[in-house]
Amino acid sequence: MDLSIILILAQDGLTNTAIYVLLAVALILVFGVTRIIYIPQGEFVSYGVLTLASLQQGVVPGTVWLLLLMAAVAALMESVRLFSEGALRDLPAALARILLLPAAIALLIHFCAPLRLPLGWQVLLTMLIVVPLGPLVYRVAFRPLADAPVLVLLIAAVAVHFGLVGLGLLFFGAEGVRTPAFSSAQFSLGALTVSGQSLWVYATSLVAIGGLAWFFGRTMYGKALRAVAFNRNGARLVGISPSMAGTLAFALAATIGCLSGVLIGPITTVYYDSGFLIGLKGFVGAIVGGLASFPLAALGALLVGLLESFSSFWLSEYKDVIVFTMVIPVLLWRSLSSVHYEEEQ
Amino acid sequence: MAERLLTVRDLSVRYGKVEAVYGVSLSVERGSIVSVIGPNGAGKSTLLNALMGVLPSRGSVEFCGQDLAKIEVEQRVARGLCLVPETRQLFAQMSVADNLELGAFIRYRRGDKAIRQSLENVYQLFPRLKERHGQLAGSLSGGERQMLALGRALMSQPTLLMLDEPSLGLAPLIVKEILKNISELRSTGVSILLIEQNARAALQISDYGYVLENGAVAMEGASRELAGNPRVIESYLGFGG
Numbered sequence: 001m002d003l004s005i006i007l008i009l010a011q012d013g014l015t016n017t018a019i020y021v022l023l024a025v026a027l028i029l030v031f032g033v034t035r036i037i038y039i040p041q042g043e044f045v046s047y048g049v050l051t052l053a054s055l056q057q058g059v060v061p062g063t064v065w066l067l068l069l070m071a072a073v074a075a076l077m078e079s080v081r082l083f084s085e086g087a088l089r090d091l092p093a094a095l096a097r098i099l100l101l102p103a104a105i106a107l108l109i110h111f112c113a114p115l116r117l118p119l120g121w122q123v124l125l126t127m128l129i130v131v132p133l134g135p136l137v138y139r140v141a142f143r144p145l146a147d148a149p150v151l152v153l154l155i156a157a158v159a160v161h162f163g164l165v166g167l168g169l170l171f172f173g174a175e176g177v178r179t180p181a182f183s184s185a186q187f188s189l190g191a192l193t194v195s196g197q198s199l200w201v202y203a204t205s206l207v208a209i210g211g212l213a214w215f216f217g218r219t220m221y222g223k224a225l226r227a228v229a230f231n232r233n234g235a236r237l238v239g240i241s242p243s244m245a246g247t248l249a250f251a252l253a254a255t256i257g258c259l260s261g262v263l264i265g266p267i268t269t270v271y272y273d274s275g276f277l278i279g280l281k282g283f284v285g286a287i288v289g290g291l292a293s294f295p296l297a298a299l300g301a302l303l304v305g306l307l308e309s310f311s312s313f314w315l316s317e318y319k320d321v322i323v324f325t326m327v328i329p330v331l332l333w334r335s336l337s338s339v340h341y342e343e344e345q
Numbered sequence: 346m347a348e349r350l351l352t353v354r355d356l357s358v359r360y361g362k363v364e365a366v367y368g369v370s371l372s373v374e375r376g377s378i379v380s381v382i383g384p385n386g387a388g389k390s391t392l393l394n395a396l397m398g399v400l401p402s403r404g405s406v407e408f409c410g411q412d413l414a415k416i417e418v419e420q421r422v423a424r425g426l427c428l429v430p431e432t433r434q435l436f437a438q439m440s441v442a443d444n445l446e447l448g449a450f451i452r453y454r455r456g457d458k459a460i461r462q463s464l465e466n467v468y469q470l471f472p473r474l475k476e477r478h479g480q481l482a483g484s485l486s487g488g489e490r491q492m493l494a495l496g497r498a499l500m501s502q503p504t505l506l507m508l509d510e511p512s513l514g515l516a517p518l519i520v521k522e523i524l525k526n527i528s529e530l531r532s533t534g535v536s537i538l539l540i541e542q543n544a545r546a547a548l549q550i551s552d553y554g555y556v557l558e559n560g561a562v563a564m565e566g567a568s569r570e571l572a573g574n575p576r577v578i579e580s581y582l583g584f585g586g
Binding site for chain 1 (some may be wrong): 397399415417418419422423427428430434435436437439440443446447448451453454494498501
């Protein structure tokens with residue numbers, strides 16, 4: 001193992017890290033705001049890649065149908081709720097609120113998909129399809145369970161994960177896809193060759209993290225999300241509704257997932273079920289941060305990314321095993337060093 | 346007679362099989378301070394939590410002429426009802442300034458532009474909060490926390506402010522200060538429903554009072570009359586003072 005290999009592995013590791021950091025942030029955000037261990041986060045990564053790949057081929061992606069299906073289910077649930085409350089007067093407005101946007105997006109995609117627009121536009125269309133799925137997943141699967149214990153929410157999350165993976169197979173088939181690189185440029189820095197794509201990954205990740213830091217630190221809605229994570233009851237007393245916060249958190253998580261997918265599409269071949277492993281590695285990073293601390297989670301993600309790339313060189317069959325084994329000492333250290341708080345103190 | 350702001354009729358709250366509050370009726374007029382006094386465990390906090398919608402209850406609660414039965418906590422806040430609970434429920438890991446700003450969350454959603462002005466007003470009312478605006482809420486002393494909780498509540502520009510034991514655990518001097526602040530609030534057009542262990546102080550600053558015992562209203566009347574009532578004196582005011 002010489003310096004050039006070390007540099008290549010480090011570069012790979014950093015590229016992975018950039019993605020895992022984003023996913024870890026999304027997982028911490030969702031857990032903080034809704035107490036959901038968000039297993040299906042990875043599916044948004046693979047949906048991002050697969051949707052973009054369909055658009056590349058000029059085909060309407062299956063995720064559009066999923067979007068319409070989820071919106072229909074959400075509309076049905078809302079109708080039942082309003083009916084049982086005897087508030088049918090509000091039904092047309094509620095249905096319009098749920099159905100109009102997905103329908104408009106589906107229509108737009110229907111016309112734009114065959115046009116084979118430039119890559120940048122296709123990425124935008126991909127986000128338009130995948131991001132609204134986040135809030136819809138929340139509305140259909142989690143909002144009715146808002147007061148359930150963490151374990152029930154976890155079980156629901158696992159169910160959603162299986163559902164989305166199965167639907168991914170149905171809509172996209174079993175073949176893996178790769179999307180074109182944003183940049184084919186190569187830069188050499190001494191012994192190291194840096195690809196334009198990995199620079200894109202670093203830059204986008206940094207911008208996204210900067211954007212999130214600004215959002216949470218400076219904007220009213222960002223502060224409101226943190227407030228819900230710190231103290232749900234206090235947040236309700238100042239008028240922040242948990243379901244509004246949950247919807248927002250899921251929208252952000254879906255954006256982060258889809259963005260990560262778009263970024264790694266050119267680097268790795270992605271299958272309908274690839275998202276799970278990717279999401280799980282982000283989860284390991286989040287666990288290092290105790291599902292609460294963003295900086296520690298970033299450190300954890302860095303550890304995961306580097307460990308993964310170096311172990312794929314030494315012991316490539318075991319790279320996932322090595323990465324996930326890392327959770328055990330982290331959990332040991334956490335459970336020994338941290339004070340245990342009752343939930344909902 | 347002034348306009349009725351809050352009308353509660355026959356309110357009952359149960360924890361499982363235990364009825365903590367039953368058959369309570371009370372009302373608050375616009376621009377007045379109403380106090381609810383009573384011993385520990387009489388159901389005072391339960392009553393406020395039920396009015397806020399934090400606890401489910403039976404009976405009717407009418408606020409500004411509208412029935413609140415199916416209205417969620419957040420929507421009650423948006424309608425001008427605000428509770429400062431006994432536990433304060435501050436955002437301990439966030440700064441004093443952020444806590445205050447979040448108090449105006451519903452106004453921000455409405456597109457209210459005067460939030461900065463309200464912040465200045467709160468800082469004027471509690472100069473200590475201005476000094477500590479960058480400090481985490483969790484690092485404040487008890488009195489400062491109480492000021493912050495009051496300040497945060499005021500940021501929502503409530504029509505009716507419900508205060509649960511604002512003097513709890515505070516040094517007598519600070520209690521005096523806080524109660525002075527509360528009676529000053531009336532001049533800004535806020536009506537107040539106040540719960541206090543410190544019955545003498547509560548009756549001094551309020552217009553009307555209710556005595557809650559074992560979950561039901563035992564006595565009510567103008568605060569000055571209650572303060573002179575022999576039974577109230579014996580049970581809640583003690584001798585002297």
